[in-house]
Amino acid sequence: MLRYVVSALALLPVAALAESVTLPNVLHDGPITPDGISAKGHIDWPKLLPGVNATSYDWWYFDVVSADAKASATVVFYNSGPNGFINTFLGGPLSASLIGVLPNGTVYDISVPATSAIISRSDDSSATSAVYTDSGFSFNGTSTSTHHGKAAQRYVVTIDAPELGVTGTLTLDSLAPAHYPCGPDSSPGQTELLFPHVWWSNAVPDAAGEVDLLINGTEVKFDGVGYHDKNWGDTPFVTTTSTWYWGHARLGPYSIVWFDAFDSAGVEHYSGYVAKDGKVLLGSCAQDAVVVRPWGINGEFPPKIGTGVPQGLEVVFDLGYGKTFWANRTLGTVTGGLGGGGCDGRTYQGASLFEEFKLTQ
Ligand SMILES: *[C@@H]1O[C@H](CO)[C@@H](O)[C@H](O)[C@H]1NC(C)=O
Ligand SMILES: *[C@@H]1O[C@H](CO)[C@@H](O)[C@H](O)[C@H]1NC(C)=O
Ligand SMILES: *[C@@H]1O[C@H](CO)[C@@H](O)[C@H](O)[C@H]1NC(C)=O
Ligand SMILES: *[C@@H]1O[C@H](CO)[C@@H](O)[C@H](O)[C@H]1NC(C)=O
Ligand SMILES: *[C@@H]1O[C@H](CO)[C@@H](O)[C@H](O)[C@H]1NC(C)=O
Numbered sequence: 315m316l317r318y319v320v321s322a323l324a325l326l327p328v329a330a331l332a333e334s335v336t337l338p339n340v341l342h343d344g345p346i347t348p349d350g351i352s353a354k355g356h357i358d359w360p361k362l363l364p365g366v367n368a369t370s371y372d373w374w375y376f377d378v379v380s381a382d383a384k385a386s387a388t389v390v391f392y393n394s395g396p397n398g399f400i401n402t403f404l405g406g407p408l409s410a411s412l413i414g415v416l417p418n419g420t421v422y423d424i425s426v427p428a429t430s431a432i433i434s435r436s437d438d439s440s441a442t443s444a445v446y447t448d449s450g451f452s453f454n455g456t457s458t459s460t461h462h463g464k465a466a467q468r469y470v471v472t473i474d475a476p477e478l479g480v481t482g483t484l485t486l487d488s489l490a491p492a493h494y495p496c497g498p499d500s501s502p503g504q505t506e507l508l509f510p511h512v513w514w515s516n517a518v519p520d521a522a523g524e525v526d527l528l529i530n531g532t533e534v535k536f537d538g539v540g541y542h543d544k545n546w547g548d549t550p551f552v553t554t555t556s557t558w559y560w561g562h563a564r565l566g567p568y569s570i571v572w573f574d575a576f577d578s579a580g581v582e583h584y585s586g587y588v589a590k591d592g593k594v595l596l597g598s599c600a601q602d603a604v605v606v607r608p609w610g611i612n613g614e615f616p617p618k619i620g621t622g623v624p625q626g627l628e629v630v631f632d633l634g635y636g637k638t639f640w641a642n643r644t645l646g647t648v649t650g651g652l653g654g655g656g657c658d659g660r661t662y663q664g665a666s667l668f669e670e671f672k673l674t675q
Contacts, residue, residue: 334434335360337393339406339427342367348513348548352494354502357515358442358455360393360433361506361546366407371398372546374444376453376471378484378523380417380538383647383665387414387484387525387534389471391444391451393431399551401425410451412473412480414534422529424478426451440492440499440517441467450475455517458487464592469518469542473527482527486540490520490569490589496599508599509575509583511549518542519562519587520569539564539665541571554578557616559606559627563641563648563666567591570641570650572629574606576616586631588639596633604631610644641666 332355342365349361362372371394379386391410396403401411404427411425428446435442441455453471471484492499493516495508508514523540527533541562547554558575571587586604588596596603607615610625617624629650631639641650643666651661 332436332438333359334432337365337408337431337433339408339429339431341365341395341407346370346548348546350506350513352499352502352504352506352515355435355440357440357492357494357499357517358544359435361513361544362393362548366393366395366398368395369397369550370395370546370548371551372544373399373401374453374542374544376469376484376486376540376542377667378486378521378525378536378538378540379665379667380525380536381665383645384417384419385415385525385534385536385538386667387412387527388667389451389453389473389484391431391446391453397550398547408446408449410446410449412451416529416532416534417536424475424480426475426478439467441469442517450478450480467518469521479530480527482525482529482534484540485524485526486518486521486542487523488518488521489564490518490587490592491594492517493519493587493594493597495573495585497597498594508545508573508585509554509577509581510579511554512545512547512551514543514545514573514585516543516571516587519571519589520564539667541667556580561627561629561643561666563643563650563664565641565648565650565664566660566662568639568650568662570629570631570639572604572606572631572641574604588631588633596631596639598632600632602632604629 346362346367374391377388393407408428413423426449428449430447432445439457443454445452455469458468467488469486506513521540523538556576560573562571569589573585584603585599606629608624612622612624626644629641641648648666
């Protein structure tokens with residue numbers, strides 16, 4: 315019996331710890347250099363060297379939205395200066411937040427500082443883990459393999475903050491390959507620049523998501539569409555961006571991610587991603603790769619700071635050869651399908667989460 319156990323242990327794959335860094339909860343005083351070119355295994359790695367200063371930011375973002383789009387949970391791990399991004403500065407650059415909506419529309423929102431952050435990954439994987447010390451927030455990325463035998467990743471975000479009334483997990487099992495603004499993670503050496511002074515990596519464009527939280531005595535449990543990415547920048551976010559449409563959705567077999575933004579000089583930048591059954595159809599930052607326009611009430615374009623949330627968004631991806639994929643989003647739910655030549659005529663419905671920043675007067 316003992317011999318059996320020993321030999322079984324010997325056969326276990328050893329997930330050697332390849333790398334680990336500890337981020338201090340202290341701002342770097344002076345210029346920093348953002349990572350700009352992708353490297354194998356580093357899609358989710360800290361992106362500012364030697365650290366974060368007062369006007370820069372680096373964050374890890376996770377969300378799950380329920381299939382009916384009525385409930386959502388978003389967790390963000392920040393390493394951000396007081397004038398970096400628009401999150402609340404809690405005395406140091408490290409903090410984590412949970413924002414969500416209950417099925418009855420009640421919004422919850424908590425933020426908590428951390429005293430350090432330990433970021434690690436194992437040898438054989440880009441799946442990254444982070445422990446935000448003394449905050450109760452952590453995430454753990456591991457490589458898994460799906461029933462199709464394809465490599466996939468699981469991220470478990472754990473919140474253990476009973477003093478804030480929250481314990482539980484968000485679990486994301488990836489369904490579509492990781493990418494950068496202009497191409498797949500599988501081709502290292504590509505740009506990570508989304509537009510001037512803003513960088514982006516998208517480790518999990520689509521995931522089977524599961525939320526299991528206890529929030530002040532209320533069980534918040536749902537399955538849905540999950541997503542994980544990270545952004546970083548070396549200049550205050552509000553000075554770089556005038557309008558920003560970003561979102562993700564799942565429509566039948568399709569996973570879509572859109573990003574269409576105008577920088578402070580008024581130049582439009584694009585990044586569009588479409589995968590079908592986990593196979594990438596589009597991953598491009600070419601002009602018009604994806605064009606997002608608001609419609610209906612508050613549909614003015616370009617939007618101003620005072621413009622409310624638009625009634626809807628039309629999102630059109632250019633798949634090349636005259637083909638498009640379109641999505642029409644209203645209040646969290648989306649309809650969409652293939653358009654143009656070779657249109658299969660099917661329309662799908664799904665859930666999405668999106669964000670619109672309006673930073674122009
Ligand atoms: C932070 O780093 C950026 C990029 O090097 C630099 O332009 C900026 O002046 C720095 N900010 C501070 C407050 O040192
Ligand atoms: C929404 O649900 C939560 C949890 O069950 C409850 O505490 C809250 O009172 C509800 N809010 C409304 C407006 O019904
Ligand atoms: C992540 O989970 C794996 C598998 O359960 C475990 O071996 C590892 O220690 C965890 N890593 C962290 C940083 O919690
Ligand atoms: C739980 O309740 C406490 C006390 O009312 C409040 O401070 C805290 O923000 C609540 N937590 C959440 C996640 O809403
Ligand atoms: C999106 O939906 C709205 C409302 O149903 C409709 O007016 C509009 O034409 C749709 N856009 C597209 C591209 O289908």
